[in-house]
């Protein structure tokens with residue numbers, strides 16, 4: 051037991067999956083084969099940047115495909131959505147991460163979360179040379195992690211030496227004029243981006259930056275625009291786990307991204323970012339114990355993004371019956387669901403008294419929800435204090 055109940059909950063999950071030694075460490079990149087197969091960690095970063103770490107959270111590994119959403123984000127932030135989506139799709143491929151997944155005719159990669167699409171988005175990073183592109187990718191990812199990240203040169207050398215398949219994909223992309231830079235610049239920058247060294251705390255903070263609209267909750271820096279972040283998380287939700295993305299959505303239901311070194315990040319928008327690390331992989335290239343741990347967290351805490359989330363707190367903070375007037379005071383964020391609740395309550399109260407709706411304590415009132423409430427108030431002849 052620690053003095054942090056979240057860490058205790060994460061530790062219990064790790065204890066439950068620890069004995070599962072199924073799967074194999076990736077070895078097609080020779081340097082990855084030397085990973086400590088038993089390393090295991092789970093880290094959650096909460097809204098105020100609190101880091102809740104369980105297991106070997108300081109153990110270093112390389113980003114591998116976890117870098118892909120961030121390279122996509124940089125491309126979107128640099129060129130804008132229209133230009134990026136002209137060159138790379140956002141459709142699940144249903145194929146392995148290293149598939150030669152290019153749309154017939156256009157040569158457009160299916161999505162930026164598999165190698166073909168990622169090489170194309172990496173090529174869009176600002177800069178002309180491998181060094182410049184790597185540096186702009188490192189700057190962005192460091193800002194998301196909240197510390198200065200570096201390339202693991204041994205992993206990079208190993209990837210580059212054995213990267214003929216990715217080079218092949220890059221040549222095919224070039225034949226469709228998918229990027230403005232040379233093949234070498236695109237593919238070597240991609241290898242360097244995959245070889246950025248991190249630990250589970252770094253990637254959990256990167257996930258949290260995506261969870262909080264592009265704002266790193268630990269440093270407070272707005273690293274990515276909210277609309278860029280939303281596009282990235284949207285694509286993660288359908289394509290982040292390669293050809294296991296469908297089953298992941300059914301079983302875990304959080305936008306996520308995995309990498310062959312054994313890391314997985316998952317995002318619960320506005321709630322937290324979480325990362326699991328364990329190097330043994332299943333046949334899809336996803337961490338066996340990482341998938342299990344995140345599945346457990348989602349199940350135990352009821353986090354599936356598509357699950358019915360019963361109303362936890364009412365927006366009605368107070369109903370004051372004064373003489374002939376009833377004042378309904380609201381607080382917090384009024385969204386579609388809560389506006390519907392309020393409208394119902396207003397109709398009930400209006401049956402017995404003149405009604406006044408006090409909105410002065412609401413933190414956020416979505417425009418269309420404000421319109422709904424004003425319409426209901428007009429129908430009931432109620433007054434509004436805003």
Ligand SMILES: NC(=O)CC[C@H](N)C(=O)O
Nearest residue numbers: 114115147165244309310
């Ligand atoms: N799925 C992955 O993590 C793949 C990344 C790896 N660098 C590759 O391109 O093969």
